[in-house]
Amino acid sequence: MDALGSVSVALAGSGGAGVMTAGNMLLEAASHAGYYGLMTRTSGPQIRGGEAAAMLRISTFPGDGQDDAFHVLAAIDWQNVARFAAELPLAPASLILGDPAAGEPPEVFTKSGARYAPVPLKVTAAEIAGAWPNMVALGVLAGIIGLPAASLEAAARKAMKKGLEPGIAAAQRGYALAAQLPALRLAPPPARSDRWLITGNEAAGYGALRGGVRFVAAYPITPATELLEYLAPALAKVGGTLVQAEDELASINMALGASYGGVPSLTATSGPGLSLMIESLGLGVAAEVPVVVVDVMRTGPSTGIATKSEQADLGTALYGLHGDAPHVVVAPNSLEDCLAATEWAVGLAEALQVPAIVLSDQYLGQARGVVDAPALGSAAVARLTAQGGEGYRRYALTPAGVSPMAIPGTPGATYTADGLEHNERGTPSSQASDHAAQMDKRARKLAQLDPGEAWASVEGEGDTALVTFGSCTGPAREALARNGKGVKLVSLRLLAPAQPERLKKALAGVKRVLVLEQNHSGQFLRYLRAEYDLPGEVKSLRRPGPLPFRPAEIQHALAQWGSA
Amino acid sequence: MGQRVNAPGAPMLAPKDFKSDYKPVWCPGCGDYSVLSAITKALAMLALKPENVAVVSGIGCSSRIPAYTTCYGFHGVHGRALPVATGLKAARPDLTVLVASGDGDGYSIGGNHFLHACRRNLDLTYIVMDNHVYGMTKGQPSPTTEPDWSSKLAPGGTGLREFHPLVIALASGANFIARAYSGDPNGCAALIAEAVRHPGFSFVEVLSPCVTFRPEQREWKTMVHPAPVAATDDPGRAARRLMTDDGFNVGVLYKGKRPAYARANGGNQTVEALACQFRA
Amino acid sequence: MPVPSLEDFMARAYAMELEANERYAQFAEQLDTHNNREVAQMFRKLAAVEALHAKRILEEMGWPSMPALPPAYAWETLEAPETAAFDELHYLMQPMHALEIALKCEQQAQKYFEDIAAGDVPPAVKQAALEMADEEREHVQLIRDWMKRVPQPRPNWDEDPDPPRVTE
Numbered sequence A: 001m002d003a004l005g006s007v008s009v010a011l012a013g014s015g016g017a018g019v020m021t022a023g024n025m026l027l028e029a030a031s032h033a034g035y036y037g038l039m040t041r042t043s044g045p046q047i048r049g050g051e052a053a054a055m056l057r058i059s060t061f062p063g064d065g066q067d068d069a070f071h072v073l074a075a076i077d078w079q080n081v082a083r084f085a086a087e088l089p090l091a092p093a094s095l096i097l098g099d100p101a102a103g104e105p106p107e108v109f110t111k112s113g114a115r116y117a118p119v120p121l122k123v124t125a126a127e128i129a130g131a132w133p134n135m136v137a138l139g140v141l142a143g144i145i146g147l148p149a150a151s152l153e154a155a156a157r158k159a160m161k162k163g164l165e166p167g168i169a170a171a172q173r174g175y176a177l178a179a180q181l182p183a184l185r186l187a188p189p190p191a192r193s194d195r196w197l198i199t200g201n202e203a204a205g206y207g208a209l210r211g212g213v214r215f216v217a218a219y220p221i222t223p224a225t226e227l228l229e230y231l232a233p234a235l236a237k238v239g240g241t242l243v244q245a246e247d248e249l250a251s252i253n254m255a256l257g258a259s260y261g262g263v264p265s266l267t268a269t270s271g272p273g274l275s276l277m278i279e280s281l282g283l284g285v286a287a288e289v290p291v292v293v294v295d296v297m298r299t300g301p302s303t304g305i306a307t308k309s310e311q312a313d314l315g316t317a318l319y320g321l322h323g324d325a326p327h328v329v330v331a332p333n334s335l336e337d338c339l340a341a342t343e344w345a346v347g348l349a350e351a352l353q354v355p356a357i358v359l360s361d362q363y364l365g366q367a368r369g370v371v372d373a374p375a376l377g378s379a380a381v382a383r384l385t386a387q388g389g390e391g392y393r394r395y396a397l398t399p400a401g402v403s404p405m406a407i408p409g410t411p412g413a414t415y416t417a418d419g420l421e422h423n424e425r426g427t428p429s430s431q432a433s434d435h436a437a438q439m440d441k442r443a444r445k446l447a448q449l450d451p452g453e454a455w456a457s458v459e460g461e462g463d464t465a466l467v468t469f470g471s472c473t474g475p476a477r478e479a480l481a482r483n484g485k486g487v488k489l490v491s492l493r494l495l496a497p498a499q500p501e502r503l504k505k506a507l508a509g510v511k512r513v514l515v516l517e518q519n520h521s522g523q524f525l526r527y528l529r530a531e532y533d534l535p536g537e538v539k540s541l542r543r544p545g546p547l548p549f550r551p552a553e554i555q556h557a558l559a560q561w562g563s564a
Numbered sequence B: 001m002g003q004r005v006n007a008p009g010a011p012m013l014a015p016k017d018f019k020s021d022y023k024p025v026w027c028p029g030c031g032d033y034s035v036l037s038a039i040t041k042a043l044a045m046l047a048l049k050p051e052n053v054a055v056v057s058g059i060g061c062s063s064r065i066p067a068y069t070t071c072y073g074f075h076g077v078h079g080r081a082l083p084v085a086t087g088l089k090a091a092r093p094d095l096t097v098l099v100a101s102g103d104g105d106g107y108s109i110g111g112n113h114f115l116h117a118c119r120r121n122l123d124l125t126y127i128v129m130d131n132h133v134y135g136m137t138k139g140q141p142s143p144t145t146e147p148d149w150s151s152k153l154a155p156g157g158t159g160l161r162e163f164h165p166l167v168i169a170l171a172s173g174a175n176f177i178a179r180a181y182s183g184d185p186n187g188c189a190a191l192i193a194e195a196v197r198h199p200g201f202s203f204v205e206v207l208s209p210c211v212t213f214r215p216e217q218r219e220w221k222t223m224v225h226p227a228p229v230a231a232t233d234d235p236g237r238a239a240r241r242l243m244t245d246d247g248f249n250v251g252v253l254y255k256g257k258r259p260a261y262a263r264a265n266g267g268n269q270t271v272e273a274l275a276c277q278f279r280a
Numbered sequence C: 001m002p003v004p005s006l007e008d009f010m011a012r013a014y015a016m017e018l019e020a021n022e023r024y025a026q027f028a029e030q031l032d033t034h035n036n037r038e039v040a041q042m043f044r045k046l047a048a049v050e051a052l053h054a055k056r057i058l059e060e061m062g063w064p065s066m067p068a069l070p071p072a073y074a075w076e077t078l079e080a081p082e083t084a085a086f087d088e089l090h091y092l093m094q095p096m097h098a099l100e101i102a103l104k105c106e107q108q109a110q111k112y113f114e115d116i117a118a119g120d121v122p123p124a125v126k127q128a129a130l131e132m133a134d135e136e137r138e139h140v141q142l143i144r145d146w147m148k149r150v151p152q153p154r155p156n157w158d159e160d161p162d163p164p165r166v167t168e
């Protein structure tokens, strides 16, 4: 058997087992050893004590998708872990590790044909005062993956604040136990390079700061909270301000107020919060106040499955605003792209004086990965401001549609920003001519946008196209990396304003289009059909969250066309 | 009442310098004209410059006020004036920020923001033009409408007791609470000026008649009277006083000593430096 | 009310005329906006009359501009005695209504000056207050004469067959 390019392991257990802590240390150890890696998580609905699983993929190549199946499922206990069976696919060659003291693994796992090997986690931990079974499990996993013991110890030293010595000792015991277990033959690590260990939410937050955001209004919501919590101390360090709002109606309006005051502003939320913000996003469009909303999508409708991913806010983000309200929608298509896409969105909002929505999702936002250090762009985009003077017209009908914005404090340029339709001076107007002129102006700003290459990731060549966006891009890329001859990937990053000319060029010569998305109704497909001309035969590959697409499924769908 | 106050030292600008040439759409006779006049007088008294003042509002007749001034204005959406003002003031503490609302805008759709703005105690001046009715939408009951006031939407009245904005402001932590009457623009101006000077969240409830849907409010001029006692800084005393208030006491009713919301945001690291934490 | 000097008294009188002038001008503007041009025009005339009175006070006193007033200067009424209340206005009002408002204001002004004259004030103030009261009395008469020349408001003058408009 060839050495593996990546190994996927899951560590499950119920509350208090410490599977997330151990998972994070395994990721750190892999990083220390020179590998790329990704950790995602799943958990039950309980606030404390619920079953949880850390899902890791350690690889010789960068990427943020999950593999078709897990090589190893290790459980500290099996209580309710079966609930995650759908998220933890196993193959006949997989290995199930469990503590004999916790009973046999549930049938949903064993029926895959995977081999079960009992490992005495509790007993081993009990031999060391102050040690925990999760550290033994960590050692076992590091051992069968073949990570160096030094990396394991380095990761523990970095992560553990208390119980370090017993922790290391327990991990070492586990590492030794692994010698009796079947080993995974992970290929040696790639050449060292500059890497970051970051979550998508942190990346988005950092991208916002790079884009120049210095005011954030925050109302907590899973899975966007970590983005806001990253920004609170980070903003303070760079002289910015975060205000916790009383609700999302307030947070979006606070962001608008701060931005009106000249300070680039952002808020982050998820579907329920986005719904509450919609009216005021329209205010941002009409009053031409830049603002960025990062929507870390979760399953809907309503409260849905708050902790799990879905790409189902697309329709709301694109078309949810009342009236004709041109605005920007950007979708990061990898974990590290959360940084660039958010930074870009801030720049677009500022340059075009318009609200921008960043459509991230729970998968990207909460995934923690070892990624190549992102290429960092140049200085933040500055807003076109007015110096004041006779006859200042805030909403002047400029050819570019963008008109100089006076920042409060500027003498001789006072004006009232208004959600009421207005004339060039900003004075409310109900005249058809003013409405038409201002609508044209607001549309013109976006129509004239030249996004350059950033509008999409276009990869590969062929007469079949795989068109997708957001977190579906990872598994799509991997499917094509395995066998992508004749298939071209187009992953849209700029969803609004739509770029029909660019997509037309990208799809020139294409005979078949497979549209990939993670929602029930095919929102992305409908969007493509509404805004673009898709050539040839069009098929949809979609399903609702929370299960992520796996590369094999995509390969399979393409294979039915005989192209992959 | 009826004080004509001149700031010591001649004011730099006259009230008319704070009035734009955009003509109000309000019904002739509406109390909001007076409030506009009071605001412009207050700003002149405070010797402020229009470019350093922002007037933020929601939606309603009363919320039309920003564009009628020569200050920076933000006429937002219904109920959200306070959050816009909060963001603006938090990001730009150097500006003087006035917030204008109606009783529907401020107490109904924006009620939650009212509680939290009081509690947050940012240095804002919140002026609510209370006419006990939704004027802009043609006369529906608001949270301060009398229970037996009959209207198309609530024939025979709502049967609900009125909301007491001053008590709520006090309970929620507002640092300055006053009631003014629009028929006394000079007195109203003096109260607004005092509210602006007072640190923290200052709330000025202005009785401002809607002559179109509540013509009987013209009688308010015979009902208002100066508050019989001076402002207190004791919330307990203020609470007792407000609970027995007849709704027509005019003047400063509470002047608290809570320090205004302040966040030191003097960090001066570069964004590049923040990347360290992510290096693998 | 303490009125210690002639200067102080005249300053009040001046402020009173000025405020009356400003209010009438505002009324004219409001009614223009609401398409009641006829009454707007009357308020403009009334404003001009008050402006003239104010100017005369400056001339009499030899003041180049408005004198500085004492810092906290109180009227006994909500506003200055000659200032019409904002809520007196109606978009459909007729010329007679404007004159009724003006009449009331002039009467209030007259009474204000009479009260000062009757109070415990220096002789120079008393003298000036009596003169001003006389003047206001003349104004009252002028307005009464003017009222004879305008038509009586038609019955139900404030009826509007259309309901108010909703805008937002």
Ligand SMILES: Cc1ncc(C[n+]2csc(CCOP(=O)(O)OP(=O)(O)O)c2C)c(N)n1
Residues within 6 Å of the ligand: B059, B060, B061, B062, B063, B078, B101, B102, B103, B104, B105, B106, B129, B131, B133, B134, B135, B136, B137, B142, B210, C168
């Ligand atoms: C979200 C939303 N809901 C409803 C309205 C309609 N609306 C406009 S103004 C208003 C009430 C205004 O009442 P108030 O705040 O008391 O102000 P007033 O007009 O009396 O000054 C309503 C309900 C709106 N503009 N937006």
Ligand code: SF4
Residues within 6 Å of the ligand: B025, B026, B027, B029, B030, B031, B032, B061, B062, B131, B135, B136, B209, B210, B211, B212, B213
């Ligand atoms: S409807 Fe009422 S509140 Fe609105 S402008 Fe007319 S009088 Fe004022």
